[in-house]
Amino acid sequence: MPPLPPKSLHQHVAHLWNWRRGTHPRTRRSIHRDVITIGQLSRYLNDQIGRPPENEELVEAFCGIVEAHEGSIIVDDYAYGLLKVYEHVGSLPVESMRNALSVVYRGATENQVLLARAMFSGLRGSPEKGTLVDGDVVMIVHMLSRTGNSAEALEVAEDFSAKLTSLESERVVWEKVLEGFSSEGNEEVLLRTWEKLEKSKMEMDPKLCAPLVALYCEKGELDSAKMWYQRVVESGTGPTASAYVEIIKACLSTRNYAWGSEIVDTLLGEGGKLHMGKEAWDVVLRWYLALGADPEKMDELLDMMAQRAEEVEVLPSPEMATINGLLRSGMVVVGPSFPFEDFLLIADRRGFNYDRTSFELKLEHKINQGNTEEALATYEDLKTESIPRRYHATEVKHLLRHLCAQPTLDREAIQTIYADLLDWDVRLDVGTLCPLLHILLEGCSFKEVINLLTRESPSNHEKSRIIAQMISHISSSGTSIEAAWDTYQILYQVFPETTVHQRTTLMSLFFDLGRSDMGVMVFQHMRQTRKRKPLKYTYRAALLGVAINRDLEALRVIHNALKLDCQFDPDTRLLNSLMTAYAACGMPTRTMEIWEDIRRSVQGPDHESVAIALDACSRIPKGIRQAQVLWGQLRAAGYQFTAGDYAAYVEALGRNGKWDEGWRIAKEMKGEGVEPDVRL
Incomplete structure (x- = not known):
């Protein structure tokens, strides 16, 4: 210990x-x-x-x-x-x-x-x-075996089993140890322990074979399970009801109907020998459903169940819960084609009253069939039942998702069901909330969207899915600019968790749509947050957006923010974007001032910087001379020109009417080992 x-x-x-x-x-x-x-x-x-x-x-x-x-x-x-x-x-x-x-x-x-x-x-x-005393050992072994501590339980059993005063206590202790290793799937130790017990002087109980049967059934190794089952049978006492249950479950999962039918027949034929509990009857009913049994056969089995309950009072009698279990199994085994109503009639013939579970199962079945009209009718029946506190409402939420996915929306029904869920104090999971949110966003019901998001209080994991859905709606080509902006406003107010990357995506979207005012507003919102400040790539995206829209006022806002931002020093890539924005806004002189800053920086210019500078020179009055000087300086410094650099310089020359020089530069490319591109 x-x-x-x-x-x-x-x-x-x-x-x-x-x-x-x-x-x-x-x-x-x-x-x-x-x-x-x-x-x-x-x-x-x-x-x-x-x-x-x-x-x-x-x-x-x-x-x-x-x-x-x-x-x-x-x-x-x-x-x-x-x-x-x-x-x-x-x-x-x-x-x-x-x-x-x-x-x-x-x-x-x-x-x-x-x-x-x-x-x-x-x-x-x-x-x-x-x-x-015996009970102390039994209790600790019972607990350790159930909680994944079977090795420790084995130590206790080895230390104390021989000192127990009752043979029954000793058997229970070893049964619990074996069950623990079986549930943990530890085949090696389970077999070694069983073999050690078999060699001991203890009288072996057939129950001790049950964990081995259960282990191999769980692993789907029915040949091994059958071998251990036969050892129990040969002992003359027969397996326990739980062993039969495990075998039938395994036969169902592996579709071994031959052996499974033999086991079911044996189990039912045991009569008074075995006390079949609820789990045993449930698995037998599920077995016959898998074989395609009709309601009449199920009635016969329920009669047998009732008869055994009369003979032994502690055994379960058929009741509405039994029928519900039958219906649930039928839905799983057969699927949407399961004749639900035919099996539900079994309850009518036996005088059982439907309960909330019955209507929940019927509702789920109708949804799976895609029968919206009958699903709604069943939902009305469900509401007549008593709804408990902390109601799970699993099937009702499924109905809500089903209605939200229909081509023709029944908005009144959706609103009614959601109102009922609120009355029952049911919180929507994210899988239900998102379809409902989609419907409200599509209908531009923004007040209802705010109420939904603030009322449901989603978790952090759920928030990420909701944010992604709202961004998807904003980015959709079917969403108008006005609706996209209203949706963004809700996103900004309700979900401060929206990441910088997501905000940058939305900012670029509004710039791409030609609304630089909206793009700048998204940028400003980032600046106003404590933990979602714009990063370098945000500034680059904003400046490129400004360039697309040629919005000088927006450019001044972004540039002033960059000057005041002490998070980082602008690198060459960021300054290139700033050059591009000023050039696009018709300020080539300002562009060249930024070029000088890049040229004097530690990092220095790159090929993009050179191309932007050459283009800016060509747009300044009499600036072609400045471009020619810059080209000469770069050549003298051993700068390796790219096809893009040549294209930018030739374009600058052509824009200023210097075609002969441009042609000469173009012809020099191959001599420098640079292949012309499409732009040139």
């Missing part, structure tokens, strides 16, 4: 002061004082506030909380609090530790497991002789 949990665990339990939360209703009043006592310990241990209660008080609080949860499972927060008490006090009454183990061993959280380990360790280490 591992040592006790370290005292360095850093989990606060100060919220145990809020003693009403997570407490069993009948114990709220009785454990109020106990929880406050543990809360005081928590504040002392975690925050060094105050003094810890006396050990006697802590032991009393421990025993009180455990006693109050008798017959139930203690919640995770209390499990941690009790663990801290045990660590602080150091020892507890034996019966209190045993009782604590009994209220925690069926749990599965980390703190519940830690408390169970601590209690078992305390019991086994108690100085009192005979402290550890």
Whole structure:
């Protein structure tokens, strides 16, 4: 066994002061004082506030909380609090530790497991002789095997199974260990453990084969499963009902109808030998559905189920929940073509009343069939049932998505269903919210869009999908500029999480649409945010957008912002964009001033800078001389001209009527090893 949990665990339990939360209703009043006592310990241990209660008080609080949860499972927060008490006090009454183990061993959280380990360790280490009893070992092995700690459960079983006073306890312990390795899919250790048991003096129980059958059924290795099943059969006692269930499930998934039919017949033929629970009957009904059984056959099986329930009171009788399970299985096995109404008539013949689940299943079936009219009628039936608090409304949300996807929209029905969901306090998942949002955006119902987005309060993950959808709508060719701008305004106000990249995309879109005023506004919105400031590529995109629109006023706004931005120093690529914008706005002289800044910079000009400068020179009155000087300077400096550079210079010469010189420069290209391009 591992040592006790370290005292360095850093989990606060100060919220145990809020003693009403997570407490069993009948114990709220009785454990109020106990929880406050543990809360005081928590504040002392975690925050060094105050003094810890006396050990006697802590032991009393421990025993009180455990006693109050008798017959139930203690919640995770209390499990941690009790663990801290045990660590602080150091020892507890034996019966209190045993009782604590009994209220925690069926749990599965980390703190519940830690408390169970601590209690078992305390019991086994108690100085009192005979402290550890069979039930203690059974409980800890049961918990460890269920929570992925089968190797640890095996250690306990090896240490204590031979000391157990009851043969039944020993069998249960080993059964739980084997079940744990089976559920973890650990075939090697499972087989090794089973073989070790077989060689021991312990009388083998057929139940011990069930985990092996379950393992191979889960893996789909039916030949191996069949081998272990035969060993159980040959023992003369027969498998358990759970083993039959696992085999039938595996036969369904692998479509092994031959062996599966044999198993089902054997299971049903066992009669009084096996007590078939709800899970066993559900899988048998699903089996016959897979074989294409009709409602009459299902009626026969339900008669058999009812007869066995009369013979043994603890067995389940057919009820509406049974029919609902049958309908659900039929929808899964058969699909949209499942004759839902024919099987629903089984409930009518037996006098069962439909419930909310029945209508939910019917609603789902009609949606899957694409029968919108009957789906809406079924929805009206569903609303006559009592709607519980925290209703999941899975099928209703599916209906809403279905209506939003129809070519002809029934806006009234969509609005009604959404209003019902609001009345039921149902929050829309992103998969439902997005189709509804799409409908509202398409209809330019922007007030409703704002209400929808603010009311639903989507999570961060959901926000990313919604933002992407709104950007897609803005970018759609079918969206008018006005609608695109209104949608952007909502996006800007409701979702400050919109990234710089996404905002830059929208800014460029408005520039491309010829609305530089909108593009500049998006840019300004970025500047006004704290965490979404424009980056270098944002400035480049804005300047190129300004160039497309030849908007000098917008250019001044962007350039002034760049001068004031202390995030970075402009590099050559950014200054090239600024040159392009000034040249496009008819200010070639300003362009050449920026060229001089680039030329004096550490990074220096690139080929794009040269081409822009040559073009700007040609647009200045008598500037061709400046272009010729620049060309000569670059050549003297050993600059390697590209086809783009030649094209820009020849264009500048041609624009100023110097055709002969332009022709001469063009002919020189090949001598310099540069191939002419289409532009030249």
